[in-house]
Structures are given as structure tokens and as C-alpha cells.
Amino acid sequence: MIQSNISLQPYNTFGINVSTRFFGSFADVETLCELLSAEQIKNQQRLLLGGGSNILLTQNFPGVVLKNEIPGIELISEDENHFFVKVGAGMNWHQFVMHTVDTKMAGLENLALIPGCVGAGPMQNIGAYGVELKDVFHSLEALHIEDQKLRSFTAEECEFGYRESVFKRKEKNKYIILNVTFRLKRRAVLQTHYGSIEEELEKMNVDIIQPKHVAQAVINIRSSKLPDPKVLGNAGSFFKNPVVPLAVHEKISKDFNNAPCFPLNEQEVKIPAGWLIESAGWKGRVTGRCGVHSKQALVLVNHGNATGQEILDLSQNIIDDVYQKFRITLEREVNII
Numbered sequence: 001m002i003q004s005n006i007s008l009q010p011y012n013t014f015g016i017n018v019s020t021r022f023f024g025s026f027a028d029v030e031t032l033c034e035l036l037s038a039e040q041i042k043n044q045q046r047l048l049l050g051g052g053s054n055i056l057l058t059q060n061f062p063g064v065v066l067k068n069e070i071p072g073i074e075l076i077s078e079d080e081n082h083f084f085v086k087v088g089a090g091m092n093w094h095q096f097v098m099h100t101v102d103t104k105m106a107g108l109e110n111l112a113l114i115p116g117c118v119g120a121g122p123m124q125n126i127g128a129y130g131v132e133l134k135d136v137f138h139s140l141e142a143l144h145i146e147d148q149k150l151r152s153f154t155a156e157e158c159e160f161g162y163r164e165s166v167f168k169r170k171e172k173n174k175y176i177i178l179n180v181t182f183r184l185k186r187r188a189v190l191q192t193h194y195g196s197i198e199e200e201l202e203k204m205n206v207d208i209i210q211p212k213h214v215a216q217a218v219i220n221i222r223s224s225k226l227p228d229p230k231v232l233g234n235a236g237s238f239f240k241n242p243v244v245p246l247a248v249h250e251k252i253s254k255d256f257n258n259a260p261c262f263p264l265n266e267q268e269v270k271i272p273a274g275w276l277i278e279s280a281g282w283k284g285r286v287t288g289r290c291g292v293h294s295k296q297a298l299v300l301v302n303h304g305n306a307t308g309q310e311i312l313d314l315s316q317n318i319i320d321d322v323y324q325k326f327r328i329t330l331e332r333e334v335n336i337i
């Protein structure tokens with residue numbers, strides 16, 4: 001069913017109150033194809049939506065919002081080392097992660113508590129605590145919007161990068177992801193060296209560490225550091241961590257003691273954008289109805305009734321200040337609509 005003039009406030013984690021001209025949801029590919037061909041909306045601009053946790057809506061949407069609600073978790077095959085699990089794009093990501101932990105399929109434990117749906121995961125190759133979706137990805141199935149044909153993508157075809165994929169670049173707005181197949185491990189190879197996972201595990205006092213403990217440690221850390229969108233509107237990290245040549249980091253380190261970085265290769269390092277923003281004096285700052293979170297400078301927050309434009313302007317001011325101070329241009333991770 002197609003609805004008209006619907007508020008998008010419940011459908012985005014920033015809690016921005018804009019509306020969409022048309023709105024339709026689908027839980028299977030047949031309904032999606034009917035929606036795409038419906039006379040009323042077939043020539044309208046489209047916005048695909050999962051959980052709305054990686055978008056900033058800056059104005060009323062003049063076209064049709066299509067909400068993906070395709071359910072399902074299916075074990076499609078297994079071998080000596082792996083489980084292959086196909087998941088509907090509308091499944092809640094965290095619920096899926098907890099399902100794998102509970103059923104002793106390893107590999108997703110570090111990605112617990114990321115909001116949103118499974119279908120959006122490959123869009124930006126979601127990642128946290130040293131693990132990225134690409135590490136456990138097998139393939140996905142997507143519908144080509146123009147010719148309504150199904151196509152499978154391998155990991156290579158998805159061209160995953162740091163918060164990047166082919167769906168954000170040359171295939172942008174051309175495909176709707178319907179399901180994703182993951183290759184999960186029978187025997188866990190735990191990644192606990194990142195962030196404060198080890199410290200948290202020690203506090204939890206477990207004897208034999210299993211994926212479920214790592215997931216719980218990640219949940220504990222994230223809950224203590226990140227604002228809950230139900231309480232304070234946000235979309236997680238607003239900016240990407242910039243990748244810079246080694247020489248740029250060395251210069252910054254000379255001027256600012258202890259400038260942190262993560263080595264990527266022999267020529268490049270990643271500098272935490274949160275550190276750059278904090279050093280530019282933005283952590284915890286409130287500007288009008290929005291601001292920068294007090295515990296995590298990478299997260300912009302809606303303190304109540306902010307518009308998307310106000311948050312976008314705040315992000316531009318931060319980009320300008322960081323550039324002034326460090327000559328590094330921050331790139332937004334959140335999709336601006």
C-alpha cells in the first residue's frame with residue numbers, strides 16, 4: 001500500500017521531522033516490484049530505507065521512500081569449517097548478530113549493537129572493533145531498479161573499502177539489496193586486541209572467552225560510550241577517520257604531542273577523526289538545538305527539534321575548523337539526503 005505525506009521522524013535515528021510525499025514498505029521482492037511499477041510513484045525519486053541510522057534528512061523528501069522489511073535467517077549450507085547463512089535485508093542487524101552468537105556461529109561478535117538493518121551493512125561495509133562486514137561476507141542478491149532483474153554480487157564485485165562499496169560509488173542508487181549471505185566460522189578466531197575489549201573482558205571475569213563474551217564486552221563498551229538514539233538523536237560516527245600519508249601524520253605529531261594513528265600500510269595511516277575534532281575544541285559543544293556528543297566527538301547529536309540543515313551546517317563548521325587547524329578535510333560518513 002502506498003501512503004502519502006508521511007512524517008519520517010520515526011524512521012530516522014537523528015529524529016529529524018521531515019515528511020515524504022509517498023511511502024511504501026515491502027517484505028518480499030514481488031511487492032517491491034509492484035511498488036516500483038505502480039503508476040502513482042514509478043517516475044518519482046526514490047529513497048531506500050532500512051533503519052534510518054546512517055542518514056541525515058535535510059528537507060522534505062519529494063519522492064517515494066521504500067522501506068525494506070524483508071525478513072528471514074536461513075542456514076543454506078555448511079562444511080567442515082563454515083556456516084553459510086542467508087539473511088533478509090530487512091532483518092535487524094543486532095538481532096541477527098545475537099542469533100549467530102547464540103547458535104555458535106563465529107565472526108560477527110565484534111559487530112554487536114550496530115543499529116540498522118542487514119541490507120545496509122554492505123553499503124558502507126560496516127565495521128567496528130577491528131572487524132568489517134567484508135571479513136565475513138560471502139555474497140548478496142540485489143534487484144536492479146531499472147530492468148527489475150536480480151543480480152548476485154561476490155565480495156570482489158562489491159569493491160569493499162573503508163566504509164565504502166560499489167553501491168556508494170559507480171552503482172549508487174541502481175540496486176536494492178534483498179539479502180546477504182555470510183560465511184561464518186565453526187571455530188572462533190577472536191579479535192580482542194582492539195579498543196578496550198580486553199579490559200572489559202577482564203572486568204567480566206570469564207574463564208574461557210567465547211564469541212558471546214566478546215559480543216557482551218562490545219555491548220557494554222558501546223552502551224557506555226555511545227548515545228542511545230532513542231534518547232538522543234544521532235547516526236553514530238558522523239565522519240570517516242581520514243587516511244593520510246605518513247608524512248602528514250609526522251608533521252601533526254611534531255605540532256601536537258601524541259597525535260594518535262593506526263598504521264594502514266608503509267605509506268599511509270588513519271588518524272581518528274574524533275581526536276581531530278576534539279583537538280579543534282568541538283567535543284561536547286552545543287550549537288543551538290544540536291551539538292557534538294560530550295563522550296564521543298565523532299558523534300553529532302540532536303538535542304531536540306534540530307533540523308537536518310542545522311546539523312549539516314554544524315558538520316560544515318567542524319570540517320572548516322579541522323581544516324584550518326590540521327589541513328585535513330574530514331569526509332562525512334552519514335548519507336546526506
Ligand SMILES: Cc1cc2nc3c(=O)[nH]c(=O)nc-3n(C[C@H](O)[C@H](O)[C@H](O)COP(=O)(O)OP(=O)(O)OC[C@H]3O[C@@H](n4cnc5c(N)ncnc54)[C@H](O)[C@@H]3O)c2cc1C
Pocket residue numbers: 013047048049050051052053054055068089114115116117118119120121123124125126127128175176177178226227228229234235236237335
Ligand atoms: C548509535 C550508532 C552507532 C553506530 N555505529 C556504527 C558502527 O560502529 N559501525 C558502522 O559501520 N556504522 C555504525 N552506525 C551507522 C549505521 O548504524 C550503519 O551504517 C547501518 O548499517 C545503517 O543501517 P540502516 O538500515 O539504518 O541504513 P539506513 O540509514 O536506512 O540507510 C543507509 C544508506 O543505505 C541505503 N540502503 C539501506 N538499505 C538498503 C538496501 N537494502 N539496498 C540498497 N540501499 C540501501 C540507504 O538508501 C542509505 O543511503 C551507527 C549508527 C548509530 C546511530
